[in-house]
Amino acid sequence: MADKKPAKKKPPQNANIAVNRQATHEYHIEERFEAGIVLEGWEVKSLRDGKIQLKESYVTFSRGEAWLERAHISPLLSASTHVNPDAIRRKKLLLNRHELNKLIGSVERKGYTCIPLSMYWKNGRAKLEIGLAKGKQLHDKRAASKDRDWQRERARIMKHA
Template sequence: MASKKSKKSKKQPDNTIAVNRQARHEYFIEDQFEAGLVLEGWEVKSLREGRVQLKESFIQIKNGEAWLHGAHISPLLSASTHVVAEALRRKKLLLHRQELNKLIGAVERKGYTLVPLSMYWVRGRAKLKIGLAKGKKMHDKRATAKDRDWQREKARVMKHG
């Protein structure tokens, strides 16, 4: 009996490596996809240490393949001595052909943008959550901020009143 309780009370380890908070501010996210990443050994070691930044990264489709550009993975000093680590190296994304075709159609015909939303671990493999997004205008951003402030104020009133 006591062993069951201890299993439930244990916290699940957080599998999130990095989150691109700016993406939800700048874009309306229409759909989300999960993609694998082709990484080098030193990059995986850096990801385990949490040394990645998705803030200025974007996804580009070239020759029927998806590529992650601008994701900054800082190399560890002790990771490897014989490999020249390139922090802003473009990384190939692994998606099913059907998903790729859907993304290509949306980007080329409908004017959508592909943005990385978050990076996380699934069974020891690094995955990237991709958002199929439309850009927000300035008035959309103001409306979102106003709505968020109203929800916060409403919660505060309900709590005290």
């Protein structure tokens, strides 16, 4: 009998890299889109290590293209010796023309904001989920917090009942 080598464990296909938790607190998310992202080699290595922060990032549009601004990807110390990594480099987002036109129209005419919600792996490629959002007022944030607390309390009561 031939010895079988143990199979290598693959990471989950849709494994989250980073989630922008502050986005759902600050905005009403109207619609979600999946976008590809143009990355350099050292950035992909850092993403595999989970070294990205989406908290203060946003999406802008210029010349009919979508760009991810201020997403902080921390460079690894051993990633590359011949490249000077820029942690908050502007990254191009890959969307089809129909999605781009819809996003640009909503942002420019209707006053929406386009924000990154999460980044994840899909079939070995990094994908960014972006959301078309409207800002919440202070009373909306309080109501959402109150609802979340009530759901938590209700689950606790049901568990003990």
